[in-house]
Amino acid sequence: MEESLEQILELSLTLLMLGGAVCACVFKDLLNAVIAAAFVSLMAAILFYFLQAPDVAMAEASIGAALTTAIFVIAIKKTKRVEEE
Amino acid sequence: MVAVLLIIVPLGLAFAMPLFNFVSKRIAAYLPIAAMVCNLILSILLLPSVMENTRIVILGGLPPPLGIHLVAGPLGVGLSGLISLVGLAVSIYAWGYIKQGAQDKYHALYLLLLSGATGAVLTGDLFNLFVFYEILCISSYALVAYLGDRNGVESAVKYLIQGSVGSGLILVGIAILYGMFGTLNMAQIAIHIDNVDSPALFLALVLLVTGFGVEAAIFPLNAWLPDAHSSAPSSISAILSGIAIKVGIYAVARVLFTIFGVAVVFQYVLLLGLATLLIGEICAFSQDNIKRMLAYSSVGQVGLIVFAMCIATPDGVGAGLLQLVSHALSKAVLFLGVGYLVARSGSMSLSSLNGIGKRMPVVCFACVVAAFSLVGLPPFVGFAGKFLIVRAALAGKSIFFTVLIGIVFLATVVEGAYFFRMVQTLYFKDAKRQIEYKKVPASASIPIMALVVFIVALGVYPDVLLPYLKSAAADLLNKAGYIKEVLG
Amino acid sequence: MRILISCVLLVILSLGLVFALEQAPFGSNQIDNADKPGRFYLNQGMEKTGAANVVTSVVVTYRGFDTLGEVTILFIAAIGLGAVFHSRKKVKRYEKEKQSASLILQTGCRFLFPLIVLFGTYVFIHGHLSPGGGFQGGVIIASAFLLLFLGCEEKKIPMKSMNTVESLAGIIFVGIGLAGLYWGESFLENFLPRGMDYMLLSGGVIPIIYIAIGFKVGAELAGIVAGLIERNP
Known part of the structure; x- marks a missing residue:
């Protein structure tokens, strides 16, 4: 049971990281993009x-x-x- | 043990540079000269003894598969001798040429570039090769942007982005190899690679060749080179075209021959080399800016060297190495000479150099000698290089290679066309405006003439280099011999 | 249309990568083979070098030459930035005074700065006993200096002392390597006695090298941040 909980946690962190990376490329306001990149680093650190x-x-x-x-x-x-643009 | 000093002496002097800066500002220009003299002497002393048996220098106290080691073989020590020779000439030139900006930082970066190059050719461990290759690349990014003007910074940013993507690809390739074999030692990976057959290995090969190929400027990856080499200060263009590209070629060759050694891949890299040669020469022909013309010519010559090495016979690899030496010497002379020509005439376009040969005779004579050597005319070392390449390619007596040699001749004709156009502009056209005749300082003409003497001497007596080329080619091609020397 | 083509290419590329990487044995027990370096480091790392943190003994002793290379790369970055910035002008004083921080922020930063420096020093001194090490501790110290820049602007970072600390630390690292060459047999060999396990002074040269790296990285990054803030682009 707890192994599957850990797997769910890792999967959700990876998906959050991917989402943050896509946001960092798509955002037009560069400050938001930088915060998204910092979010990716944070998720990577937890992983x-x-x-x-x-x-x-x-x-x-x-x-x-x-x-x-x-x-x-x-x-x-x-x-x-x-x-x- | 001495081989470690080849890397550590420039590194330690570069670390100590800010402390020397406190004592006096002018000391910084002498440190690279001292370090390169030391390296040159050590390489020449080491070379005879490593020609017979390769020395393995252990670092960190652990024998090869567990720790890092340096493989001081004929190829490594010979290349480090070439690096220190060209580095010495350019550092004497830079003593008088670099007068503005933060000069101590220039000389520290220059020492680190040479230390990274020497480390990359001497190491026997894959990740260590990557680390020293990164030292070389990052100091060249910083040096291209050294003057701080708009062109230089823009070219440096382009170079940086492409180089960083390349380094990322190399890292993924190394990770795949480590995951499959559990070791980072090049000899151990070479042993185990014959037993494994999987698509992941092909992916690792492609990633490594692409990543190292960015610095080696092989065809689709050379977009950074014309900008970077033409916007950098001339002494940096000389060392980049002369040394940094060659280390990239060495890294590609090491990965292809020693680690992988798969015969099928050579044909593809051969065709890529030919494409690079054609594109480099044709683009060079249409340039008006003289430094850009020389940069595209470097691209072309890299293609020729890669073509020669991928013939994969001992004659072919030896010919490729001789062409490498000849191009390093000639391109360094050309860029160093053009540095002062451009400085005196004020602009980089070819038409502004009309008739400058009468006013700056020494520098123009050296440039003409170097240009003739690159085209491949007889009394110079470039002729020996091209002759050996043609002979090695035709030795197999196959139609495929005959057609390829025809394309190489075509590229040589184009190269001759633009270099003769340069010679005609320097000597036979009339100057549009009077350029004041200031003498070129001795710190510039001495290294240029020394390199010219080498070009002529090696051209008249190429037999001096032939035994060295044979053992260096064996070092690269003979995978079983390399493994036996490292792992016993 | 362009988005459609790029999505199709992306799908093909990812399928190819997945197919190729599936064969690579990530996460398997490849290192359980006793002659592979990984298993050797895990089994005998602590006895041979005396450092409780195996990662530290790998970074400093077994692959110490790579660490020297990485420290050099950071040095190149700092010097390169200094060289490019040399021709740029400094930010004028009246531009800086317009944006001074509030009283709470200034007091908080002044209070937190020594605590963060202490934490960073703890991390790199205990690098061989607990997770952490020279690079991590140095970056924490550099972020303390960043906080100082953002919060209290009248304090200046003394750039000359930073440069001196940086180059002395680098020379100490290379010097320890050369001392290993002189007293041992190879460059960067661990020539000091091993000491008792889990004590602060154990592991031979490892704590000394990590202290040097910590100072060097902290000084370099603080210098980079100072250069960026104080110069116009």
Whole structure:
């Protein structure tokens, strides 16, 4: 029973990750796209934890979800915010 | 043990560069020269002893399948000698050429590029090859954007995106190989690959060749090259065309010959090489910007080298290696010379260089020598390279190869056309406006003339290189021998 | 029409990939074969190197050369950014003052900054005993500096000290490798005594290398963030 619960959890996290990735490509407001990309990194970090790799999960959470998001936001602030057609 | 120093000395000096910067700003320009002299001496000292038996240098204290090791064989040490020779010439040139921007950062990046190139040709482990290949690629992205002008940054961004996609593909390929075999050692993967037959292996081969092929600029993947090599500062164009592309070709060759060794794939890569040759030469013919013309010529020559190597006989691989050496020397001379020609005349278009041969005789003479060597005229090393390629291709006596050699001759004719047009512009056209005759500094003419001396000397006495080429070709082709040397 | 063609191509590509990857034995017990490196690291990693965290012993000892390469790549990124930014002008003071943060934010950031730095230091010092390590700890320290930039803007990051710390840490890493060459037999060999298990000073050179990596990564990333914020594009 609990093995199938874990499988359901992993499957739903993977689907959420895919959804976040599609949103990151489709959104026109670049700030929303960056938040979606940070969401993908967060889901990946949780999935790494479920695959029993805590070091990789820490690295992915800190670098993917925190630092690259901040760098992207600084870059958006200095250039333009909305992707035109 | 000494082979590790070939990689660590440039790396350590680059790490220490900010500390040297505190002492004095001008020291930064001397460090690459010192490191490359050290590397050149070490390579020349190592070469005779590794020609007989390959040395395996263990890193981290564990023997080969469990830890990383360096394979200092004739191919690796020879290529690292070539890297240090061209690197030394370009660093002496850059001592006088790079005068603006953050110079200490330029020299640190340059040292790291050469260290990455040396590491990639010396290593025996697949993931280590990827790491050093990444060091080479990322420092070349940063160096293309070094001047900070609009063209340079735009070309660097294009190069970066394509290179990063390529690196992602390599990583997936390595992951598939690790998942199937449980090891990252190239010799161990080579042993086990003969026993397994599955489509996933073909996928891994395609991903690895595509990923490494982005840096090697094989036909569909070379869109970044004309922009990057023409917008970079000239010393960087010289080292990119001379060394960085060759490391990509080496990585593709290592994956194809040593790890996979499947005979069927060679024909496809041969055709890709031929397509690259044709596209490079035809596009070069129609260019007006001289640096773009030289960049497309690099694409063409890469196609020729890949074509020669995929003939997959010892003569073919040896001829490909000789053509690699000849192109590295000649293209470095061309880009270094054109750097000052463009700086004196003020624009990169071919028509602005009319008649400049009378005012800058040394540099133009060197460019003419290098151009003739690339086309393949007799007293220069390019003739030896092309002659060996033709002889190796026709040795099998098959119609297929005869037709392909016909196409190679056609491409050589086109190449001759645009290089002769360049020579005609330099010497036989009249200058439209007077260019002031400032002498080219000695720091530029000495390395250019030294490389020209090498081109002429190797062209007159190519027999000096032949035993080395034979053992290097055996290193690449002889999969069983490689495995025996590494794993015992 | 274009969307239809791209969807069809995507479906064909994914079917091909699924068919090819199905044969690759992901997740199987390939490493149970005793002579494969993976099983060797798991079985004997702790006895040979003395680090309780096997991942750390793999990263620093068995594949330490790759870690040196990765640290170099981060260094290249930091220097490359510095080189491209060299010609850009700094952001003027009056532009920055328009956007200063509120009082709660400033006090909170000033309070949290030393705590986050302490946490990051904990992560990289205990890299060989618990999950974590040099890279993770360094990035946490860099995010503390990012918080400082966003919250309290009158504090400046001393760039010269960051550069000095970064290059000293790099030289220490290469120096330990060369010391392994001198006292042991190969580059990056673990030549210090193994020590007792689970203590802070165990594992030979592993804690020293991880401390060097932690400082280097933290200083580099803080420098990158500082360069991005302070320069005009």
